[in-house]
Amino acid sequence: MSRELADLADDETDREEDLEDLALGEDYALNPQFVSMVVDAADRGDSERLRELLSALHPADVADLIGFLAADYREVILPHLDPEALAEILSELDYEIREEILESVSPETLAKALGELDSDDAADVVEDLEADKRAQVLAALPETERAAIESALSYGEETAGRLMQREVVAAPQFWTVGQAIDHFRRESDDLPELFFDVYVVDPTYKPVGAVPISTLLRAKRDTPLAQIMESLSEIPVDMDQEEVAYIFDKYHLISAPVVEPGGRLVGQITVDDIVGVIQEESREDILALAGVSDGGRHGDVWDMVRSRLPWLLLNTLTAALAVSVIQAFEAQIAQVVTLAVLMPIVASLGGNGATQTLTVAVRALASRELSAVNALRVVNREMIVGLVNGAVLATVTSLAVYLLFGDVRLCIAFAAALVINMFVASVAGAVVPLALDRMGRDPAVSSAVFVTFVTDFTGFFAFLGIAALILL
Amino acid sequence: MSRELADLADDETDREEDLEDLALGEDYALNPQFVSMVVDAADRGDSERLRELLSALHPADVADLIGFLAADYREVILPHLDPEALAEILSELDYEIREEILESVSPETLAKALGELDSDDAADVVEDLEADKRAQVLAALPETERAAIESALSYGEETAGRLMQREVVAAPQFWTVGQAIDHFRRESDDLPELFFDVYVVDPTYKPVGAVPISTLLRAKRDTPLAQIMESLSEIPVDMDQEEVAYIFDKYHLISAPVVEPGGRLVGQITVDDIVGVIQEESREDILALAGVSDGGRHGDVWDMVRSRLPWLLLNTLTAALAVSVIQAFEAQIAQVVTLAVLMPIVASLGGNGATQTLTVAVRALASRELSAVNALRVVNREMIVGLVNGAVLATVTSLAVYLLFGDVRLCIAFAAALVINMFVASVAGAVVPLALDRMGRDPAVSSAVFVTFVTDFTGFFAFLGIAALILL
Secondary structure, three states: OOHHHHHHHHHHHHHHHHHHHHHEOOOOOEOHHHHHHHHHHHHHOOHHHHHHHHHOOOHHHHHHHHHHOOHHHHHHHHHHOOHHHHHHHHHHOOHHHHHHHHHOOOHHHHHHHHOOOOHHHHHHHHHOOOHHHHHHHHHHOOHHHHHHHHHHHOOOOOEHHHHOEOOOOEEEOOOEHHHHHHHHHHOHHHOOOOOOEEEEEOOOOOEEEEEEHHHHHHOOOOOEHHHHOEOOOOEEOOOEHHHHHHHHHHHOOOEEEEEOOOOOEEEEEEHHHHHHHHHHHHHHHHHHHOOOOOOOOOOOHHHHHHHHHHHHHHHHHHHHHHHHHHHHOHHHHHHOOHHHHHHHHHHHHHHHHHHHHHHHHHHHHHOOOOOOOOHHHHHHHHHHHHHHHHHHHHHHHHHHHHHHHOOHHHHHHHHHHHHHHHHHHHHHHHHHHHHHHHOOOOHHHHHHHHHHHHHHHHHHHHHHHHHHHHHO | OOHHHHHHHHHHHHHHHHHHHHHEOOOOOEOHHHHHHHHHHHHHOOHHHHHHHHHOOOHHHHHHHHHHOOHHHHHHHHHHOOHHHHHHHHHHOOHHHHHHHHHOOOHHHHHHHHOOOOHHHHHHHHHOOOHHHHHHHHHHOOHHHHHHHHHHHOOOOOEHHHHOEOOOOEEEOOOEHHHHHHHHHHOHHHOOOOOOEEEEEOOOOOEEEEEEHHHHHHOOOOOEHHHHOEOOOOEEOOOEHHHHHHHHHHHOOOEEEEEOOOOOEEEEEEHHHHHHHHHHHHHHHHHHHOOOOOOOOOOOHHHHHHHHHHHHHHHHHHHHHHHHHHHHOHHHHHHOOHHHHHHHHHHHHHHHHHHHHHHHHHHHHHOOOOOOOOHHHHHHHHHHHHHHHHHHHHHHHHHHHHHHHOOHHHHHHHHHHHHHHHHHHHHHHHHHHHHHHHOOOOHHHHHHHHHHHHHHHHHHHHHHHHHHHHHO
C-alpha cells in the first residue's frame, strides 16, 4: 500500500472514531448535535451520510435515537439500518415505537433479523406483530426457530417461561471437567452465544446442580462435575417475573435454570434480562403511585390522555364526596370565613403524610421487608409517627394561626384537627396497601385514591366539626 | 454403617430439608410460623434449636429474619450465627440494622468475617464502623486485605471505585486460549471466586479487550486471545454509580473493567452489584417523590419522624402561601359559600394532574428518554394533554355543578378554572423537573413541593378570581 493510501485509510478510521466520540455525551446520552446531524442528513436525503452516522452507533444508541426522532424521520432512517443491527435495535426499542416500526418492515426482512436473536428476545418482538404479519413472519422462519418462538409465546405474559431463553448448556452427572470442555469445543456452534453456568442434569433431564464456568476453568480436567457443582435455585416456568427478579436479587444469581412442572430443564434466565425486569417493575410502581396507567410514553397525545384521564375522573368523584362534608358546614363557614381559608391546609398536610407512609409501605411490600410477620409492628410504629408529626405540625402552625387571627378557639380546632388527620393519614397509609396486598391486588395501583379520599374527608370533617362545636 | 444408623442419618437430612421447606413461603419470603419458631426458641433460651433453625437459612434469609425481629431478639440470635455466614449476612443487612449489629460484635470476629468477603463488600461493612472500631478491625486484618479495603474507601461514596472489586482476571495480549486456561488452573487460588470476563491488557496494564469465558471455553487452544476478544465499555473509577448502572443496563453488560485516570485497569464491576444499585436508585427516587428522605426504614420512630417531618414543614409553608389567596377572597366566599365547597376540587385535580406529569418526567429523565434533544417536543405534548384532560374534566364536572347548584355562571367559573389549572399543572409538571435537572439538581427530590404549590395557588386564584369577576 502506498503511503498516501495508508494515510487515507487512517483518515477513514479517524473519522469513524470521531463520529463515535461525537455521538455520545459524557453521560453516555446521545448528543443533541449528533441528532441534528442525523436530521440534517435526512432532510437533505443524503443516504451515504445517514448510513455513516448510523453505523457509528451501538444498536442500543440507535434505539435511543429512534426514540428521540419524530415519526417522519423514523421512516426515513429505517431503510438505512444494517439488517443485522435491525434485530438488536428492535429488541431495544420501547413497545410503542416498535409497534409502529414493525408495520413498515417486510416479513422477510423481519424473519431474517429475528434469526439473529435469542429465542426470548425474538418472541418478544413477534408478540408485538399483528396476527396477519405474525403468521407471515413465522412462516418465513426456519422450523427450529419457529418452534422456539411459538413455545415461548405459549407461556403467560410476564412469566419465567416468557423471560427465559431455551438455549442452555447441560451436562450429565458422570462427566468430568475435561469431557465437558472438550464437548463445548466440539459443539461450539450449538451453544448459546454467552453462558455462565453449566447445568448438571440427571437422566430425566432434571437439573441437580450448576457449575459456574469460572469454576470449570479453574478445576483439574479429571474432576467430576458432580464434585464441583453448586446447589440451584430452580425457577418454575410459570413463576411471575417480579418473583423471579426478587430471587435473583436476593441470592445474587447470575443465571438460573427454568423447569417444567415435572422438574425437567426447559431453559434458563440470565441476570441481564432481570435488570430489564427490575427497571420495568419499578417504573410500573412509580407510575401507578402517581396514577398513570402504563402506555403513552412515546405514544401520541391521545395515548397519554388515555393513560391519565381515568385516574383523574376517579379522583373527581372522590373529591366530590370529600367536599360534600364542606357543604354540610356551609352555615358555619358563612359565619366564620376563616374556616374556608384554613381547612385546605389540614386536608393537604394529611394527604402529604399519607403519601409518605403509603409510598414507604408499597416499597417495603415490594421488597418483602413488610409482610404478615411484622405488619402489626409497622402499623403501630406508623401510628406513633403520625401522632408525633401531627403534634409538631400542630404546635408550629397553631402558633402561626394565633398570631394571624388572634383566636384561641380557632387555634385549638385547627391543632386538634391536624393531629387527628395526621394520625388517620398514617394508619390509612399503612393499612390500605397491606389490605390490598392481602387481597392479592397490587397495592401500588389503587392505594393512593383511597387514602387521599380518607385524608381529605377526615381533614374537612375534623376541622369543621370541631370548629362548629367550640366556636359557634 | 448399620441399617439403623443410615435411617437415623436420613432422618437428620429429612429434618433439615423440612426446616428449609418450612422457612420460606411459596413467594420466597420468610414464613411467619418459622419466625415464631425462632422467637420461641429465643424465649426458651434453647441454643441448640436456635442454631438448627438458623443453619437452615441462606445468609440472605437470615438477614431478612434479623430485619423482621425486634432489637432484643437480634441480640439473642447473633452469637448463634456461624462465623463464616456472619460476613455474608452483614453485607446483606440494611444500613440501620447493620450499624446496630456491628456495635455488638468484637473486632476480632469482625476481622475474621470480613476476610471472607470481596473487597467491595468488605469495604461496605467497614464504612459503617465508628472510627475507633474501624481502626481496631483494620489492624486485625491481614496486610493485603487491609490495603484493598483502605483503597476502596479512598473513593467517593456511590462511585465506581466504591462499587468495584479489585479482584480481576487479566491476561497479556500475546497469550493463547490454552495458555490462559493453563494459567487459571495453576493460579486457581489467586482468582476471584466468580468471574465472567478475562480482560486482555497491554504492557502498561491498560485493558484493550475482553474475552467472555464462555467464548474462551469454546475456542481452540491455539487461538490467540487478541483474535477473539471483544470491545470494552471502560468505567472511569470516579463515575457515579447511577451512571454505571445506566451503562450496564443499556449495553447489557455482565462485567466491565474499571480504569484509573491514566487508563490502567484497577478493578471490575459485575452485574450482580448493579442489580443492587438499580434497586437502591429507584427506591431513592420513589421515596423522594413522596417527600421521604432516606433512612428510617428499620430505624426507630425518631428516625422515621426525621425522614418525614422536614418535607411536611416545608409543605405547611407552601400551603400557607397558597391559602393566602383564599384569604384575599374572604368577602366573596362569605357571599357565596359554595365557592368554598368547590375550590378544593380545582386545586386537588390540578395537584393530581401535576403529579402524573411530574412522575413521568422524572422517570424519563432518569432513563435518559427525556433530554435536551426532545425537551421542547415533550413539553408541547404535555401542554396539549393538559388542555385535553382539563376540557374533559371541565365538561363532566360543570354538568354536575349545574345539576347540583343550578347556576350557569358558577359552572363557567368552575370549568374555566379547571382548564387553566390542568394546563398549568402539565406545564409545571414537565418544566420544573427539566429545569432542576439542567441546574444539576436531582429532579425527584425537590420537584413535588414546587409543583404542588403552583397548582394549589393557581387553582384557588383562578376559581375565586373568575368567580369574583362574573358572579358578583
